[in-house]
Amino acid sequence: MDKKLSEIKPGNICIIQQFTDEEIKLKLMEMGCIPGENVRVERVAPLGDPIAITVAGYILSIRKSEAETVLVSTL
């Protein structure tokens, strides 16, 4: 069952499956968020948004609205 990246709790690792928004997909893929890549949700900002993830060896901050367009599978 695929989940949205925005639903993954901090500390958990998941795998990127696909994107539901073409424009965000291009931006994220360029930054190394490729389907099949492992992603760890690092933390949620104090006010609930944005979130920080570790992908391809570095930390990336994206807004929840952007994370909603990323479908992931949990390990």
Next chain:
Amino acid sequence: MADINLKVALIGNPNSGKSTLFNALTGLNQKVANFPGVTVDKHIGQFTIRNAADGNTYKVRITDLPGTYSLYPKTIDEQIPYQVLTDKNDESYPDRVIVIADATNLKRSLFLCSQIIDLKVPVVLVLNMMDLAIKKGLKIDIPKLEKALGIKIVPAVVRQNSGIEEIKKALLENRHQPENDIMPSCELAPDVIKEIKKEFSVKSDYAAFLLAGNFEKVPLSFIDEKQKERLRNITQQHGFKNTVMQAGETLERYKTISVLMKSCVSQQVSFRKSLTRSIDNLVTHRIWGFVIFLAILFIIFQFIFNVAQFPMDFIDGTFAQLSSKVSEWLPQGMLNDLLVNGVLAGLGGIIIFIPQIALLFLFITILEDTGYMSRVSFIMDRLMRPFGLNGRSVIPLISGVACAVPAIMATRTIQSWKERMITIMVTPLMSCSARLPVYTLLISLIVPRYYILGFINSQGLIMMFMYLIGFVAAIASAWVMKKILKSKSRDFFILELPVYRLPRWKNILITIYDKVKIFLFDAGKIIIAISIILWFLSSRGPGDKYNNLEKEYTELAAQPSPPQEQLAKLQSEKLENSYAGWMGRALEPAIQPLGFDWKIGIALVTSFAAREVFVGTMSTIYSVGGESENQPILEKMRAEKTETGTPRYTLAVGLSLMLFYAFAMQCMSTLAVVKRETGSWKWPVIQFVYMGALAWVASFIAYQLLK
């Protein structure tokens, strides 16, 4: 033995150590210019390499391209690398490209690097931060990677100056260009690439592929309208869709890189506990995160308001001395007056800002360089978003309390066009330090000093209120603009949170030097010009009346011991009859509903140079002149009566005037910087109008309610 010129371009991801390498290669032998047509800073540097083998000296001209994650031209900054690397007519089109990569972040770096290799330009790849990579347990098989990519690779630790000589040497190597593409774009769009290569002078398949995707968006010198039409035909005929193609390319490229990484790099990505994560636990903590941020702000403002005061006083004093020297030294007359009251006054008005600009950028650059700044954006983004701003708007807004000029220069880090424009537009509403003397004067004029609850100073309270009202106005205007402004692109907040590092002082000093220089020369030109215009307006007048007054004044001043009081009176009469005075009178109908008379009108006109000019103008108008400055103005203003004999400066007038100064765009330095940063006069004009309207309405309401 010969001198050979070599053009080199330096490119890399943000946070890869690109500027450190640039500084290490060139030292201070660099300058900042603009890329043609856009306001993106172009750093060009020079160095020479002696080649021991052939005895030649290579003069290298290196261009530092804006940091980017790929060659896709999404923002103006990212257009530059694409243009420079694919347009042979571009003045920076390189003979060699240095790609700098963070070795601990190899996958993403190789993405950009492989794109450039596929353009078939000679590439030297610098693997930076090798020490950290080794510490992380990363083993990179460099010879194998070199062979796979077909390029020269130099491992380096740039911040420790290790590997620099090897990089220079590698630039002189003539390597055979790899024949195969790393990502064969001809498999994605074979027909389009074939046709473009046949008709256009592109160097590689990948250059043709990029041209097909971006010719509408990015101008290249060798593509005119007719050729654009042809490209349109080709791409339409073969159903070339840029987004699909780009996605396909990205996927393929990363796939290839993953395979490469598996064979050349041992130890893949780990999610181990790191120092960065521990620091993040603290600085993005629900409570501590904000406490730390506020504490840092507190320190910065203490510095900007207290420490900067010393050099600023020194500059002020120096210019006062210089002015009096020049005025004594040159014969009395127009030239003397122009130099002293026009040029020198204007110059002093610019240079006085340098300590604050330098200090502010010292702190901002340290925060950027260590990686903390992106955490500020991270914790503040949610708070700013409802107002059309983003996490990156926080620093410019806060810096605006010191001075809007460096604050607006600091908006460059905001990637989203709309959010950056809104930030630029509202930042001048934050109460800057130039408003401080105005507020101080007016508050002591209209607010009686007493203590609330025994310790809260009433005047201090009003002062705080003025700062708050500026902040509220900025946020509210941002919200309105968010509703009005049509965005060219969607807003994104995709931001790397880099690992924490110690600041690199050389980079920081060079950045400060650059910022000060840009301010001094770019904004300075406009400020000087307007100062001279203002000088003219206040020292010349229409008709004979002004000239007669001038003559009378000169005669009186030439007396052995001229009566000071009469001189001062003549001085103020002169101002009254000057063009500025005339403008003040012309303004009167418009500002009467705000409770202002023509004298205040003059101050409003001259304050356009800078708000603090208000105090000086007031002292000239009320003919104070003389030694003890502040007290007498206050007394004179207090004694000033209206036609009906009541005091001019009532609470209503004072408050109305303060609100006017809080909101009106009376700062030519800021307007000049906005013009420079936005690239057109449109934005400063809009800013001037909307802030003026806001000021008028606020003052009108305050005066009419309180009078």
